[in-house]
Amino acid sequence: MMNPLDARYPFFESARTAVETAEISLPELVSRGAPAVERGRERVQRALLEGTVRPETDDVDPETELLSYPIARILVSLLDSTAAIDKYAAAEASTAIERIREDVAREDDLRSTQTTNLDLDDVLAEFDLADDVQPDDRSHQGHGEQWYRIDVGAYLSLSSSSWGREWRLVARELDEGEVRITGADLFELLETAIRDRIAAGLPFDLPREEGLGAELEPQVTDLRGLLSDRTRVHDIDVVAPELFPPCLRNLIDKAERGTELSSVEGFSLMAFLAGIGMSADEIVAFCADTSLEVETLRYQLEYLRDESGSQYPPPSCETLSAYGICHNEDDHWKVASHPLAYYETRVEEVDSDAITDWRATTNA
Structure with missing residues (x-):
């Protein structure tokens, strides 16, 4: 019986030990198509498209959830993309720190119960920070935010001046080799520690033509199809929804009806709108009064516009077809088989005087 805590934090040493002790064979799991394989694929997909690794549903059993983690690490290694590894590690860390916040807060509120077995001291010990982080005596729990003192070496190794001026050492209170930080700051630093641990050792050196590489080729192809479809278009300086590819118009109609889009549907729509040059504010305005939430939109657009080369x-329409999104409506593949190329072609075909730019009809 797997410990639910290990499933929740599969990068903890206890989780690794649990998998090793159980003597579970990953090749055997893959060969028989165990649920952990599909969950591992979903884990990577949601990491790359949405910045989270939470399961789509709540009915994933702890063993499947725990075993999906090593499967996901193998899959992201086989993608052979530094950007994919960076995004995967960031998504795992972001999801983990959300859970840690939840568990620590619950443990603080319900300290007399056994609701969770995780508190902040456990997390600090996990990352060898127990001696480096101490509560600050000048703060009082229950009367404002808890402050902490962290060893300056640990602070510098886990923070970055690129996060903003407030993270530079000169902007911090430094006393006897310790930096004073808030509880919120501490969680940001812990997120870095988690991300570094998850990224360590990736990618694995696995042959793609045999063994696990060959067995997982369908899942890898599935993921690669989402992330490697690139097409070059000229700058498009018009937003004309009536000229969008039919499959993308269908997604817009679906969202306007209040139907929640799947992760792939939402990603495809956001990537298209960003790809035709719409700004984040314009996309948020364009998607107003739909099932898409503003906070989710901005988070996903931040992923799409990442300057690290992983935009x-x-x-393509072929990949969208594999996901049941594109059905070659109106035989539009004859125009172009990629949404951006299709839109560029349609814009060029129509007299510019006959096109009404959506931006001219709104205050976006």
């Missing part, structure tokens, strides 16, 4: 275009 993703919308998938």
